[in-house]
Amino acid sequence: MSRFDTDGMAGPLESVVVPVDVSEQVSIEGVLSEVVSPSEVVVLGYWSIPEQAAPGQVRDRFGETASERLERVASGFEAAGVDVRSRLAFTGDRERLIDAAVNEYGSQAVLMPGGSRADAAPNRGLVLVKPDADLDRLVGTLASAFADGDAELLLFHVTGDRDVHLRDATRYMLRGLEARLVEAGIDPGRIDREQSTERDRLEAILARAADAGFVVLSETEPSVRERVFGTVQSRLATETDAPLLTVRSGVEER
Amino acid sequence: MTGETSDAGELERTVGLAGAVTIGTGTMIGAGIFVFPGLAAGRAGPAAAVSFAIGAVVALLVALPTSELATAMPESGGGYYFVSRGLGALPGAVVGIGLTFGLIFATAFYLVGFGEYAAAILVEAGAIGTRGASVGPIRIVLLLGIVVGLLLTGMSVLGTENTESLQNGVVGLLLAILVVFLTISGLDVLGVRGGSRAATSFAPRGLAPILPTAALVFTSYLGFAQIATVAEDVVEPDRNLPLSMVGSVLLVGVFYVVTLLVAGYTFEPDVIGPMGETAIVNVAEAYLGTAGALAILVGGLLATVSSANASVLSASRALYGLSSDAIVPTAAARVNGRYNTPHFALGFVGGVAALLVAFGRTAVLAEVASFLHLILYGLVCVALLAIRRRDPAWYDPAFECPGYPAVPAVGAVASFALLAFMQPLSQLLGAIVAVIAVAWYAVYARGTSLRDER
Numbered sequence: 001m002s003r004f005d006t007d008g009m010a011g012p013l014e015s016v017v018v019p020v021d022v023s024e025q026v027s028i029e030g031v032l033s034e035v036v037s038p039s040e041v042v043v044l045g046y047w048s049i050p051e052q053a054a055p056g057q058v059r060d061r062f063g064e065t066a067s068e069r070l071e072r073v074a075s076g077f078e079a080a081g082v083d084v085r086s087r088l089a090f091t092g093d094r095e096r097l098i099d100a101a102v103n104e105y106g107s108q109a110v111l112m113p114g115g116s117r118a119d120a121a122p123n124r125g126l127v128l129v130k131p132d133a134d135l136d137r138l139v140g141t142l143a144s145a146f147a148d149g150d151a152e153l154l155l156f157h158v159t160g161d162r163d164v165h166l167r168d169a170t171r172y173m174l175r176g177l178e179a180r181l182v183e184a185g186i187d188p189g190r191i192d193r194e195q196s197t198e199r200d201r202l203e204a205i206l207a208r209a210a211d212a213g214f215v216v217l218s219e220t221e222p223s224v225r226e227r228v229f230g231t232v233q234s235r236l237a238t239e240t241d242a243p244l245l246t247v248r249s250g251v252e253e254r
Numbered sequence: 255m256t257g258e259t260s261d262a263g264e265l266e267r268t269v270g271l272a273g274a275v276t277i278g279t280g281t282m283i284g285a286g287i288f289v290f291p292g293l294a295a296g297r298a299g300p301a302a303a304v305s306f307a308i309g310a311v312v313a314l315l316v317a318l319p320t321s322e323l324a325t326a327m328p329e330s331g332g333g334y335y336f337v338s339r340g341l342g343a344l345p346g347a348v349v350g351i352g353l354t355f356g357l358i359f360a361t362a363f364y365l366v367g368f369g370e371y372a373a374a375i376l377v378e379a380g381a382i383g384t385r386g387a388s389v390g391p392i393r394i395v396l397l398l399g400i401v402v403g404l405l406l407t408g409m410s411v412l413g414t415e416n417t418e419s420l421q422n423g424v425v426g427l428l429l430a431i432l433v434v435f436l437t438i439s440g441l442d443v444l445g446v447r448g449g450s451r452a453a454t455s456f457a458p459r460g461l462a463p464i465l466p467t468a469a470l471v472f473t474s475y476l477g478f479a480q481i482a483t484v485a486e487d488v489v490e491p492d493r494n495l496p497l498s499m500v501g502s503v504l505l506v507g508v509f510y511v512v513t514l515l516v517a518g519y520t521f522e523p524d525v526i527g528p529m530g531e532t533a534i535v536n537v538a539e540a541y542l543g544t545a546g547a548l549a550i551l552v553g554g555l556l557a558t559v560s561s562a563n564a565s566v567l568s569a570s571r572a573l574y575g576l577s578s579d580a581i582v583p584t585a586a587a588r589v590n591g592r593y594n595t596p597h598f599a600l601g602f603v604g605g606v607a608a609l610l611v612a613f614g615r616t617a618v619l620a621e622v623a624s625f626l627h628l629i630l631y632g633l634v635c636v637a638l639l640a641i642r643r644r645d646p647a648w649y650d651p652a653f654e655c656p657g658y659p660a661v662p663a664v665g666a667v668a669s670f671a672l673l674a675f676m677q678p679l680s681q682l683l684g685a686i687v688a689v690i691a692v693a694w695y696a697v698y699a700r701g702t703s704l705r706d707e708r
Contacts, residue, residue, distance in 0.1 A: 050413035
């Protein structure tokens, strides 16, 4: 694992929240949990409850099962030499739970482990780029995770507009991002760029993510610090089984 | 409702003042406007508005003590929890079982209301001749209510998410429909738009029917205490809990009073009474023509089904509260592995409600529901008095009931007094449920020690 420390570039991730659905048999053998290698993992076991049940009602019945599954995942990370905190919640609102955990532990990313997928190329990742996101952090994370290995990255942006100037600006941005990734040690042959003018951003992203081996993206609204796991993340997590790494903007020094 | 974690680290509170008012309003707004106007104005004329105002006052007197207890004990059990911890296991069991059945009666009441609206729409569409039509031995109205009740129950067991979106949509839509309707018809009644069309004096039947009517329509206010069940999630509970309970009672109270004034002045009691549960549709038609009637028909359909659904879920929650304290077997509220829903609790609630729909007497269903809730409300007030007198070390409410001890004392007296004005059959049925609850406690749950007893 290489750890890049380029000037002005955020280093590798220190703390990552890994939400795990403990209502099912859990496996975290997705590609990302091995390559991201943060120094601390917050394993957030959750059991989604329907509105017809009280959280305690489900906990009464399945609390032990959930704890056992969470424990198994946590010890898996511990065996890999990572500091682990674990936490269990019965909740009707997974997104809110994840946001709260990220804020509470000051984590820099959320990693949804994803499920088993037969049809996707495990090595081909989709990187969703948003101009207003913290690109330093994104470059730093991608570099430390993928400089070694042979993962291919598709830098993808949806403008949702056919405006020529906007398209040029986007191409410029994607090209710049690619240059920085190459500079950080990722082979240019492993990087591709694509921009879409699809009107429905979310649909375009979901379509592109369908056969991706994993997805990397920034937090939903960098302007709202409390909100990390938003609609795009939620839909991706629900509708594709791809491992999903959401990178948060760097916290400004106070 | 959501966000309970298994460890000490609780999630941030997310329900604001507006959200809490929506929960309270959404549970309440259905019945008073869409089911009761014909029945109430048929008894008392426009003076039925006073009956609704009395109901609002009683609800307010209970809302303040409930707010104080909810800030001191933000448990999802709500009223049952306050009474069992304040007064002991037996009164707790009585109100807990009473509340469960009160909500089941309320569900049946809303389902009959739904059946009336669905049948009225079928009549408009020409599918059936009158709302009184029957299929075999059973009236179509009741059949529709039973079918929808079983459908809602089935969907609940499958974990279908519908309540929140349904309720938020319903509240917004209803308020919009009602503001338009009440403004136009209200101006008409006052004679602002040409001659007043008031068909009757204020109290054509005298003052005597006002209190019995208040007892009948109190069902319209069941629901403000629902806010207490999400007390854990409310932002700034010391301010927002009392404000949202009081605010939602006042909000729906104003709508009810205006609706009843309009309805009561539009038709004489002898005319509006026989129009029954959907009388408000005829009132809307008188002012806004067919379009107005259709809007109210759709509004009534949504409001009754949304209230029925909310009551099924609340009753199931009430059973869970009882099972946590081992007052009923834990199996009653156990969730299944497939959908994580308490299938027995939901099925029991939906099944009994469907049976009660077959019984088909709207006024009795409403009164029994109110009867059982009023016992709870009265005892909540008594619980506040008892806890304040004991003043245990753990008791530290963030909000203190103003006007103590007069407010809870009058609240208790008023709640119990309303029971006296119900029809004998309702009193009998309510008393039977209460006696069964006591017997159940004596046979099954005596000696139960309450979880986290303080």
